Amino acid sequence: MAENGKKLVEQITSMDEDFAKWYTDIVKKADLIDYSSVKGCMIIRPYGYAIWENIQKILDERFKATGVENVYMPMFIPESLLTKEKEHVEGFAPEVAWVTMGGSERLTERLCVRPTSETLFCEHYANIVKSYRDLPKVYNQWCSVVRWEKTTRPFLRSREFLWQEGHTMHRTAEEAEERTVQMLNLYGDFFEGDLAMPVLRGQKTDKEKFAGARATYTVEALMHDGKALQGGTSHNFGNGFAEAFGIRFLDSDNTLKYPHQTSWGVSTRIIGGIIMTHGDDSGLVLPPAVAPIQVVIIPIQQQKEGVLDEAYRIADTLKAAGVRVKVDDSDQSPGWKFSEYEMKGVPLRLELGPRDLANRTCVVVRRDNREKSFVAIDDVVEAVQSGMKALRDALYEKALKNREDRTYTADTLEELTEIAANKSGYIRAMWCGDLACELKLKETADVTSRCMPFGAEAIGDRCVCCGREAHKLVYWGKAY
C-alpha cells in the first residue's frame, strides 16, 4: 500500500526466472485470490470469481442445449455409501475430510464431505430409474468438493474447489459411450474456441483413469513452461456402479437390465490453466470469452471538457453491443491504469484524450502484443469485436506453437530419459500397454502418461520401454 492508501502496480517475478513464483504473483496481484486461515483452501475474489461465472454461463448453456438438467445433491456422503463400489472408495478414501460431530454429539456413522458424487447419484438413480422410459437421465450439478491434498496451489490443487459434475444413466452401452465422447468434445471445443487453449483429446491409460471407471477420456493442455494440465475429463463407467448399487430397469423386451453410466467434469483449475497458457511478464492475459472486463476505457487528461462524457458514451455503445466494458475514471494516472489493467489481463484498452476527441478517433491497444490501432469513434464496436477476435486467434496460435515446439519423439528408453531430463514438454512414444512399463518410465524419467490421442497414427511398432510389440501412441510428460 502506498501512503495515500492507493495500491501501486508492483512488479511481478519474471516467468523465465521462476515460473512458479510468477504464477503465485499473478494470482495475488491480479486480485484473483486471497489466502485465509483455512489451510489449503482459497478465497476466490470478485475478479477471479467473475471469470468462473463466465465459464459457468457458457458451459451451462451448452450443457442444457444437449438435454442436461441441473440438480443438487447433499454435500455429505455416509461412509457406508462411499464404500459401496470397491475401486471408487480405494481411490478416494485416503483424501476425504470426515465429519464426526454434529453440534456436541458424536455421529453414529461418520460422513465424508463429497470428493465427487457418483455414490449419491447412484443411490438417487436406484430410486427413480425403474423403466426404459425413465432413461436417459442426464443430470449435472455445480458445487464445491473437498480432497484433502497435502500440497496445494491456488486453482491448480486445493483442498476445496468449485466444479461441475455431470452424471448420466443410459439404456445401452453405445448411448453411454456416445455421451462420454460428446461431453469430452464439448469441453475440447470450449477450451479451443473460447479459452484459446489447444488441447489433445484422447484416452487415459488404466493407471491414470478415474477410480471405478471403465474408460476415462481427457482434454490435455500444455502450459507455457512445458508442463501438462488435465483440463477436463469424461468417464464411461459401464454398468459397474449400477451393479454395485442395484440400479436396474425393465427394458421394452420385459427383462431387467443394468443401465450404463457416465460422469464428466471441469473445475476452477481451468483458471490456473488460462494463467499458465496465456500470461506474460506484465501479468494475466484473458481470452475475451471469459474476461470479466473485455475493454477498459482509459481517459487521457480526463479533466478536459468532453473527455469523460465521450468515454461514457463509448462505453454505453459497447455495452449495447454486448461488450463487457469499464471506464476507469479514478484519479490514478493513465500510466498506472495501463499497468493495472495489463496485470488484470483485460484484452483491449481504449485510450481517449482531447486530441482524439477533436478527430473523433480513439486508440485501441491489444493486451497480448500491445499493437495500437487508431479507430474512428463511430466504428468502435466493429473495431473492438474484430480486435477481440484477432487477440483470441493470436493467443491460440501462440499456444499451439508452444506445444509444437515442445513436442518431442522418443523411440528408446534412453532417448526418452534424455529428453525428459533436458526438455520440458510432451514426449511422444509407443507403448505396449503394460503397467510395468508405465511405472518404469515414471521411475526412470519421472514422466506420466498424459493421453492416448484419438485417431493418432503409430510412430513405430515397439514399446519405448520394453521393446515388445506396441500399438499405442502415448503422450508422456510432467503434469500439474
Place this chain on the structure above:
Amino acid sequence: MAENGKKLVEQITSMDEDFAKWYTDIVKKADLIDYSSVKGCMIIRPYGYAIWENIQKILDERFKATGVENVYMPMFIPESLLTKEKEHVEGFAPEVAWVTMGGSERLTERLCVRPTSETLFCEHYANIVKSYRDLPKVYNQWCSVVRWEKTTRPFLRSREFLWQEGHTMHRTAEEAEERTVQMLNLYGDFFEGDLAMPVLRGQKTDKEKFAGARATYTVEALMHDGKALQGGTSHNFGNGFAEAFGIRFLDSDNTLKYPHQTSWGVSTRIIGGIIMTHGDDSGLVLPPAVAPIQVVIIPIQQQKEGVLDEAYRIADTLKAAGVRVKVDDSDQSPGWKFSEYEMKGVPLRLELGPRDLANRTCVVVRRDNREKSFVAIDDVVEAVQSGMKALRDALYEKALKNREDRTYTADTLEELTEIAANKSGYIRAMWCGDLACELKLKETADVTSRCMPFGAEAIGDRCVCCGREAHKLVYWGKAY
C-alpha cells in the same frame, strides 16, 4: 409405478385435512425433492432446482445492479475463527457439523462446516480494507451452508441448504444502515412482485435477531395455514465484528476507524414459502416469474394431421417472445397430462386440437382458477403474457386476503391467549420492549414475535402482557 412403467398422477392429501402431509406430498409428487441416506439433507431434483435457478437469476441481476460483487469463501471455518465474536459463536456453535479428520489423520484444530460466513468475510476484510478508498466492499456468495438441526422438513429446515449471503463493509454507520434497508426492500419487492407473496417488512426484536447483529430486519410472509415464514433477513452489525476482528481503515481525516458491516440472505426456504402460499389440493401453483415451465402445450388428438406441427409452431413463437414453454407430445392421455402439469403448478395450459386448428384458435387455461379463454392463434403471445400477469395478480390478492382474514388484534394477555388457542394467523399487540414479556407470551400463548413493521401505527399505549407503557406494535404468531 403403473405396470407399463408410466407414472400415474396420484391423489395428494387435502390441505384442509392435514396441511403438513399435503406439503410433503407436493414436494415429492411434483418431483421437487427426493430423500437420500444422508439424514436431514435432501436431493433437489431438476424441477425443484430449476425454480431455484430462476430465483438466483432474478436476484443476482438485481444485486449486481446495486454494485454487489460475487466471491467464494472456503466452506470450512477453523474453530478459533468461529469463536472470535462472542454472541455469534454462542448462536451457532451448538448447531454446526465438525470436521475432525483429513484422510486418516486427526486435525490439530477442528473445522466447522460453515453455518454462515461472517467470520470468514471479516478475516478477509481485515486483509484488504486499509483505507477509506477501499470502501465500501459489497460482496455476496451463493453457496450451501450446514446447520445441524434435530427436526427437518424439505426446503423449510434441513441440515444443508442453499442460499446467498451478502456481506458488506461501509465507511459510516449511515451508509451501512442504508444498505441494510436497501437489501431488505429488494427482497420485499422480489417476494411481492415476482413471487406474488405479500410480506410485512420490519424489525426483529432483540430476542429474535441474528447472533451478533445490532439490528435485524425481516420480510415475513403468512402461509395458507396461518403460520408465518421468515422469508429473508438483512442485518446491521454496526462495528462489533470489525472490533472483534481488528478491521480498521484510515479515513480521509487521517484517523483509524472501524468500518460498519451488514449481511443479508435468502435461501431455498423460499421454495417452501411458495408452495404453502399458493398451492392447492391439485398440487403446486407457481408464480410465472420463477416457474420452470410457464406454459405447457397439450395437443388433443395429437395423431391427427397438423396438430403437433401447429403445437411446435406455437411453442417456437412463445419461445421467441421469451416464454418458457414445453410441448408434451408423450403418449399419455390429455387427462393425465392435465393432472400432471396441475401438480407441477405450471401457470398456463394451452390446449390445441383438430377443431381448434380449423378455427385457428386454441384454449388457454389458468392454473389458479381453471378459467378458460379461447384465443386466436395469432394472438397467443399477448394472451399468454396477459394471462400470466392476471394469474400473478390473482395469486397476490388471494394471499393478501388470507393474511387480512387471519390478522387479529389483542389488547390483553387473555385476549391474545384466547386468539392464539383458537385461530391461526398474526396477532397484533402492543409491547413494552421487555424480554420477560416476550418470553411470557411464548410460555402462555406459544407465540413468538415475528416482526415490528416499519412505520406501523400504535394501536394502544399499554403492553399486552404487563400493562406498562408500550410504544412497539408487534405482529405475534407461530412460525415455520
